[in-house]
Amino acid sequence: MKIFVCAALLFFSGVALAAKPLPDDSIYQLQDIYLNQDGKAFQLASRRGKPQLVAMFYTSCKYICPLIIDSGLGVDHALTPAERAKLQVLLISLDPTRDVVAALDYIASKRKLDRRRWTLARTEKSGVRKTAALLGVRYRELADGEFNHTSALILLDADGRVLARTEKLGSVPDAEFLAKVKAALARP
Amino acid sequence: MRPIILGLIVLNAAGLAGGVSANDNYVRIPGGEFKSALKYEDTQGKVAVAPFELMRTPVTNAQFLDFVTKNPPWQRRKVVPVFAEARYLSHWSSPLQLGTNAKPQQPVVNVSWFAASAYCEAHGARLPTWSEWEYSAAADGTRRDARNDPAWREQILGWYAKPSNAPLSPVGQSPANVYGVKDLHGLVWEWTEDYASMLVSADNRTQGEQDRLKFCGAGAIAMDDRENYAVLMRVAMLSAMEAANITSNLGFRCAKSLP
Numbered sequence: 001m002k003i004f005v006c007a008a009l010l011f012f013s014g015v016a017l018a019a020k021p022l023p024d025d026s027i028y029q030l031q032d033i034y035l036n037q038d039g040k041a042f043q044l045a046s047r048r049g050k051p052q053l054v055a056m057f058y059t060s061c062k063y064i065c066p067l068i069i070d071s072g073l074g075v076d077h078a079l080t081p082a083e084r085a086k087l088q089v090l091l092i093s094l095d096p097t098r099d100v101v102a103a104l105d106y107i108a109s110k111r112k113l114d115r116r117r118w119t120l121a122r123t124e125k126s127g128v129r130k131t132a133a134l135l136g137v138r139y140r141e142l143a144d145g146e147f148n149h150t151s152a153l154i155l156l157d158a159d160g161r162v163l164a165r166t167e168k169l170g171s172v173p174d175a176e177f178l179a180k181v182k183a184a185l186a187r188p
Numbered sequence: 189m190r191p192i193i194l195g196l197i198v199l200n201a202a203g204l205a206g207g208v209s210a211n212d213n214y215v216r217i218p219g220g221e222f223k224s225a226l227k228y229e230d231t232q233g234k235v236a237v238a239p240f241e242l243m244r245t246p247v248t249n250a251q252f253l254d255f256v257t258k259n260p261p262w263q264r265r266k267v268v269p270v271f272a273e274a275r276y277l278s279h280w281s282s283p284l285q286l287g288t289n290a291k292p293q294q295p296v297v298n299v300s301w302f303a304a305s306a307y308c309e310a311h312g313a314r315l316p317t318w319s320e321w322e323y324s325a326a327a328d329g330t331r332r333d334a335r336n337d338p339a340w341r342e343q344i345l346g347w348y349a350k351p352s353n354a355p356l357s358p359v360g361q362s363p364a365n366v367y368g369v370k371d372l373h374g375l376v377w378e379w380t381e382d383y384a385s386m387l388v389s390a391d392n393r394t395q396g397e398q399d400r401l402k403f404c405g406a407g408a409i410a411m412d413d414r415e416n417y418a419v420l421m422r423v424a425m426l427s428a429m430e431a432a433n434i435t436s437n438l439g440f441r442c443a444k445s446l447p
Contacts (some may be wrong), residue, residue: 022269022270024270025268025269025270026270027270028270029268029270029271030270047427102420126309126314126381129305129381129382129384130302130305130431132384133301133302133384133430133431133432134431136430138384138385139380139385140228140385140386141385142230143228143230143231146228157349172313
């Protein structure tokens with residue numbers, strides 16, 4: 001009987017967790033569909049459960065964007081293996097025209113990104129605008145197909161709420177931001 | 189069973205009598221090249237606009253009420269704060285009633301960029317880009333580009349000199365421009381799809397060399413046409429907004445790309 005009750009409790013708490021509505025201030029409220037580097041479709045809400053680093057980039061960018069990937073890797077390297085295993089990284093393209101799945105896949109391989117934790121994603125133009133608005137990223141497409149954009153690394157909690165952001169990019173992480181990442185990963 | 193059906197029919201008829209148009213009214217804007225009041229560093233302000241369709245007038249309270257009635261997540265009590273701040277639609281008497289402070293034919297205001305985008309998407313449309321808006325708004329009743337006419341500029345500036353606490357006029361009262369579009373000047377500010385692309389400066393208030401580091405590529409946009417205050421005021425206002433913000437004189441209209 002005891003075992004049965006425990007099993008039932010586990011079952012129902014699992015259901016309750018899955019059905020718990022998103023917090024009002026979660027950016028996972030956005031319902032647009034994204035594709036990852038493997039061509040798999042997902043919604044932001046499917047990323048619930050683990051803290052997340054998010055940034056916007058595009059693969060043909062020559063200057064700042066490699067720095068955005070460097071920044072994510074920099075945070076990764078500053079973590080213990082146990083911390084690292086709990087962190088996910090999501091980079092969303094500003095350039096849906098050129099950043100097709102194959103382009104994202106190519107960069108994931110070229111930069112040797114850990115595909116279990118790193119996701120390079122694309123969505124349609126209107127979704128890019130909304131994502132950028134939620135993340136506070138401003139951008140403009142230039143005549144030559146490059147983009148002007150503000151660059152930020154954003155830390156989300158397990159429910160998609162913004163915990164911290166930094167605009168100090170580079171392979172050596174912003175110390176204050178890193179401390180917040182570690183604090184988020186230390187939560188049960 | 190029958191009384192219920194009858195009731196529904198009566199309700200429907202009442203809805204139609206209220207003047208709620210099911211179709212938004214679009215006009216076709218021929219494309220062309222024009223010079224923006226913004227000096228884009230990549231093109232020196234020259235902008236090519238493809239032919240598109242634009243709503244003749246801004247979206248009204250009645251039209252927006254119809255939208256939120258059909259799309260409950262956009263009702264005042266239900267919208268989540270990431271998409272609209274607390275004052276969203278605060279001039280309506282309740283989430284599904286306009287009340288005395290919001291006339292059906294007045295342009296809807298107190299709407300966020302997310303809500304405006306959702307309205308347009310629900311109608312198979314989108315917000316116009318800034319370039320499309322600026323291009324359409326350069327016209328007067330007879331010319332596609334009246335911007336160099338001092339008299340036309342004076343007329344537009346006259347609006348900004350009026351106090352903004354007077355009730356908004358119903359849409360469609362101003363003369364149509366050469367394309368048949370009304371109220372681009374003189375009624376409300378309007379959201380554009382890419383309002384956030386006007387990188388006037390990084391946090392939109394400060395200026396300085398340090399901000400340049402935040403951009404990939406080149407720096408901020410400069411204002412090219414100092415005489416065109418009316419447009420520059422719009423740019424300054426829009427670039428200070430976040431997408432969940434609302435104000436009591438910011439509305440929108442939708443656009444459609446042509447195949």
